[in-house]
Structures are given as C-alpha cells and as structure tokens.
Amino acid sequence: MAxxxxxxxxxxxxxxxxxxxxxxxxxxTGMVGAPECGDVMKLQIKVQNDTIVDAKFKTxxxxxxxxxxxxxxxxxxxxxxxxxxxxxxxxIVQELNLPxxxxxxxxxxxxxxxxxxxxxxxxxxxx
Amino acid sequence: xxxxxxxxxxxxxxxxxxxxxxxxxxxxEKFGNAASRNHAFGWEAEEAVETARxxxxxxxxxxxxxxxxxxxxxxxxxxxxxGVLEMYKEKGxxxxxxxxxxxxxxDTTKSLEAKGLTTVTYLxxxxxxxVNPQDVRNAITDKTILISVMLANNEIGxxxxxxxxGKIAKEKGVLFHCDATQGVGKIPVDVxxxxxxxxxxxAHKIYGPKGVGALYVRKKNPRVRIAAQIxxxxxxxxxxxxxxxxxxxxxxxxxxxxxxxxxxxxSAHLSNMRDRLQxxxxxxxxxxxxxxxxxxxxxxNLNISFAYxxxxxxxxxxxxxxxxxxxxxxxxxxxxxxxxxxxxxxxELAHSSIRFGLGRFNTEEEIDYTIKKVIExxxxxREMSPLYxxxxxxxDLKSVQWAAH
Numbered sequence: 001m002a003x004x005x006x007x008x009x010x011x012x013x014x015x016x017x018x019x020x021x022x023x024x025x026x027x028x029t030g031m032v033g034a035p036e037c038g039d040v041m042k043l044q045i046k047v048q049n050d051t052i053v054d055a056k057f058k059t060x061x062x063x064x065x066x067x068x069x070x071x072x073x074x075x076x077x078x079x080x081x082x083x084x085x086x087x088x089x090x091x092i093v094q095e096l097n098l099p100x101x102x103x104x105x106x107x108x109x110x111x112x113x114x115x116x117x118x119x120x121x122x123x124x125x126x127x
Numbered sequence: 128x129x130x131x132x133x134x135x136x137x138x139x140x141x142x143x144x145x146x147x148x149x150x151x152x153x154x155x156e157k158f159g160n161a162a163s164r165n166h167a168f169g170w171e172a173e174e175a176v177e178t179a180r181x182x183x184x185x186x187x188x189x190x191x192x193x194x195x196x197x198x199x200x201x202x203x204x205x206x207x208x209x210g211v212l213e214m215y216k217e218k219g220x221x222x223x224x225x226x227x228x229x230x231x232x233x234d235t236t237k238s239l240e241a242k243g244l245t246t247v248t249y250l251x252x253x254x255x256x257x258v259n260p261q262d263v264r265n266a267i268t269d270k271t272i273l274i275s276v277m278l279a280n281n282e283i284g285x286x287x288x289x290x291x292x293g294k295i296a297k298e299k300g301v302l303f304h305c306d307a308t309q310g311v312g313k314i315p316v317d318v319x320x321x322x323x324x325x326x327x328x329x330a331h332k333i334y335g336p337k338g339v340g341a342l343y344v345r346k347k348n349p350r351v352r353i354a355a356q357i358x359x360x361x362x363x364x365x366x367x368x369x370x371x372x373x374x375x376x377x378x379x380x381x382x383x384x385x386x387x388x389x390x391x392x393x394s395a396h397l398s399n400m401r402d403r404l405q406x407x408x409x410x411x412x413x414x415x416x417x418x419x420x421x422x423x424x425x426x427x428n429l430n431i432s433f434a435y436x437x438x439x440x441x442x443x444x445x446x447x448x449x450x451x452x453x454x455x456x457x458x459x460x461x462x463x464x465x466x467x468x469x470x471x472x473x474x475e476l477a478h479s480s481i482r483f484g485l486g487r488f489n490t491e492e493e494i495d496y497t498i499k500k501v502i503e504x505x506x507x508x509r510e511m512s513p514l515y516x517x518x519x520x521x522x523d524l525k526s527v528q529w530a531a532h
Binding site for chain 1: 435478
C-alpha cells in the first residue's frame with residue numbers, strides 16, 4: 001500500500017511532537033487507544049482565554065496514526081475551544097488522503113482531540 | 128550499495144541468473160509438450176522434465192518418481208490434505224496439525240472442517256515456536272489419518288523436530304505431511320530419515336521461478352495414495368492433471384541443484400550475517416526481543432520485537448529496506464500475527480515485530496546499513512511513543528486502563 005505524500009511528510013517531519021507537563025496550568029491531555037490494538041495517541045493542548053495556543057502529541061502506531069495526530073496538533077493551534085470541538089475525523093481523512101483501512105487512525109485522532117478538550121474543561125471546573 | 132535492499136527472502140527470492148539461463152531455451156526453441164509421445168519436440172521436453180525431477184529428488188533424498196509437479200506450495204498443501212482425506216475416508220477423518228502452520232494448510236483444514244469432512248486437532252507450540260512430538264503422539268486417535276506439521280516457520284524461522292514426529296507417525300501407522308516450503312534448499316532435508324510421506328515445497332523460495340512447486344508422495348513403505356483434485360489428462364501419474372510448465376520445471380530443477388551444491392557454504396554465510404545483524408541491533412537497543420528459537424532456526428531468519436514502537440511505522444521509516452512486519456495495521460481485523468500470538472507473545476509486542484529474511488544475494492555492507500538504520504528509526508519512534516515515555520516515567524503499562532477501540 002502506498003502512503004500519500006502528506007502522510008509521508010507528517011511521518012518524516014512530525015509537527016509538534018513532544019509533551020507538556022500534565023499538571024501545568026491550562027494543559028488538557030487526551031490519551032486514547034490501546035497498545036494491543038497497535039495504536040495509542042497522546043494529544044495535549046495548552047489553553048489561554050479559551051484559545052488553544054499550543055498543542056503537542058506523542059503516538060504509538062502506524063504512519064497514518066502518526067500523521068493524523070501530527071496534523072491534529074497543527075489544526076488545533078490558534079483555534080478556540082468551540083472551533084476545536086468541530087474538527088471531524090472526515091476532515092483528517094480528506095486532508096491526508098487516508099485509504100479505508102486507515103480511517104480508524106483519523107477516528108482515533110478525533111477521539112484524542114475530544115479527550116484533551118474534556119480533560120481541560122474538567123481541570124478548569126475543578127479549580 | 129543498490130537500493131532498495133531486499134531483506135524479505137521468506138516471501139520470495141530473486142531468481143538466480145544461472146536458473147534463468149537454464150530456462151531460456153525452453154520458451155521459444157524447445158517448446159514441446161512433455162506429454163507428446165510421438166515426436167522430437169515432446170521427447171526433448173520430457174527429457175528436460177525428467178532431468179529436473181532427478182535434481183529435485185536428489186535434494187530431498189527421494190526417488191524422482193515420487194515428485195508430483197504443481198503450481199506451488201499452496202497447491203501442494205491443498206492436494207496433500209484434500210487428497211489424503213478423500214482417499215482414506217474409510218479409515219478415518221481426523222487430522223493433526225499445528226497452530227503456526229502457513230495459511231495454505233490452516234485455511235485448507237478450516238474449509239474441510241466447515242464442510243463437515245474432518246475433525247482437526249491444532250497443536251500448540253512452545254514459547255520458541257516448536258511443536259512437541261509428545262503432543263503429536265497424544266493427539267493420535269484410531270480415526271487419525273494424517274499429521275501435517277511444517278519443517279520451518281515462515282515468520283520466526285523455527286525448525287520443528289520433524290524427524291521425531293515422522294518416527295511417531297510410522298510407529299502409529301499415520302501418514303505424515305510436511306510443509307517444507309521454507310526449509311527445502313536452506314537446511315538438509317531427507318524424506319527417508321525424517322519419515323516424511325508427503326512434502327510440499329516450491330521453486331520461488333529457493334531462487335527459482337514463481338508458478339511451480341512440488342508435492343513429494345512416498346511410493347513405498349508405505350505407498351501413499353491421494354485423490355486427484357484437478358481432473359484432466361492424467362499427468363503426474365494421475366495425481367495432478369495439466370500440461371507441465373517445462374521452462375518453470377527446468378528452472379526448479381536447476382535451483383535445487385545449486386542449493387544442493389552450495390548449501391553448506393551458503394548456510395554458514397547466512398548464519399554469520401544473521402548473527403551479526405542480531406548482535407548489532409540487540410546490543411544497541413534495549414527491550415528488543417528475539418522471536419522464535421535461538422538456535423533451531425533457519426540460517427537466514429531473524430525476527431525481533433521492539434517494545435513501544437509499532438511495526439508498520441518501523442517499515443515506513445526504512446523504506447529503502449524491504450522487510451515484513453507482524454503488525455496488522457492494514458488488516459481489517461487489526462489482529463497481529465497469529466504465529467507470534469501462538470508463541471504467547473503479547474499482542475503489543477506482536478504489533479512491534481519485524482522479520483528480517485536474508486538470502487543468497489545479500490551482502491555484509493547491506494547488513495551493516497540495516498543495523499544502523501534500525502537503531503536510528505527505533506530510537507526516533509520511541510521518542511515519539513507515549514508508551515516509551517510512560518515506561519521511562521516508571522508507569523506499569525499493564526496496569527493502565529486503556530480505552531480499547
């Protein structure tokens with residue numbers, strides 16, 4: 001199976017790879033997937049005044065999973081929390097030209113975004 | 128060095144130029160049908176086929192008359208299992224095989240089971256992928272007509288104790304089929320000493336052409352009979368009809384002849400390169416685990432799991448090296464290698480496995496390049512892996528509640 005140029009580019013030059021400290025103020029962390037399924041994504045956002053000012057990821061998974069999470073961090077930066085909620089896995093599929101067998105990678109990325117947003121909200125409410 | 132480097136010699140092998148040379152006259156000039164009994168074209172083709180039959184039989188210590196040509200090992204496996212089951216149905220319908228067989232065997236037994244034609248015992252293997260002959264003995268019932276155990280595994284290279292299994296089969300009067308596709312030409316095979324009654328193998332795994340294989344069918348002690356699965360002109364003593372592909376058979380014969388002459392030197396060379404690859408990688412990368420048997424394995428095989436990184440992404444990071452992974456990220460089921468699972472390798476480590484298949488034309492320079500590249504990409508992907516990060520922080524990954532999808 002051939003990968004699209006965009007997947008290869010994200011895989012070779014991942015954007016925003018790394019981690020924030022989970023406890024840090026304004027940081028939301030989403031971790032989805034499971035090692036036995038062959039995919040685990042950790043996606044983190046840093047929020048100031050309801051806007052995502054930075055995002056980072058770490059992913060265990062195939063090239064498409066890595067590319068999906070890398071792309072997600074790129075898209076998240078600069079978005080408001082409300083805008084971020086609207087990112088759909090189908091947008092990722094389209095942007096990366098993912099074949100049918102790789103759609104689950106984009107689903108996982110959407111789940112990771114939602115999980116990071118929920119984590120941020122929970123932390124904000126508990127403050 | 129030429130790129131890409133081919134390190135996937137269990138999937139197929141490049142044809143040896145000497146094989147091609149032997150085949151060439153049989154396309155245009157000597158094109159006869161080996162079954163044409165009445166003219167020189169036919170005689171010439173028949174003679175070439177009989178020469179190849181001898182070369183092939185010699186490699187496995189069989190009689191040339193015991194070689195039945197097929198389209199490849201998959202067909203041979205099918206013919207052996209279905210042919211025996213149909214021929215010996217009065218005697219019983221129980222087959223014993225193992226969990227790590229190639230799908231050409233497992234899918235055949237499953238399809239026969241689904242049709243209600245047989246009951247099958249799938250023997251487990253040990254942690255290194257080996258079938259225990261004692262398990263074979265214990266599984267035999269008065270309905271058992273066939274034992275089918277592979278010589279060497281295509282993923283992990285583990286070589287089974289075939290000789291002991293053959294002995295048990297003889298003692299119990301049960302036929303023994305061996306799928307020897309990965310073993311023939313790589314390690315010594317002797318159908319007499321090993322007590323094998325039927326054996327499947329093919330040309331393209333041993334530097335011969337694709338599209339031709341053989342089924343060895345024992346002629347005496349006992350005389351094995353199989354029901355043909357393809358009807359027609361009664362070729363191959365009625366066991367497999369169809370015009371013989373003379374150029375392919377000539378190539379198959381030549382490939383066997385070369386293997387026989389060069390096996391000792393080639394196997395030593397491959398083992399050396401494999402050991403160098405293994406040592407180079409495993410010394411540099413913590414938490415890399417060898418899959419399969421440390422010593423009873425094919426000379427050119429190496430299978431390693433790299434904890435915390437996924438196999439397909441490893442392959443993607445080494446595009447200039449042709450390799451294979453036990454990860455199943457592209458399969459619809461998301462199930463990783465059933466062979467590694469049968470060894471008790473955890474699912475996550477099965478996803479992280481890479482199979483290196485070394486062959487006749489690999490060089491030490493290529494091996495050294497591969498070592499460097501593997502270390503580089505595993506290190507890079509571990510940096511990217513949340514699992515590696517957690518493990519480094521001291522989190523026990525097994526204690527984490529994962530949101531499985």
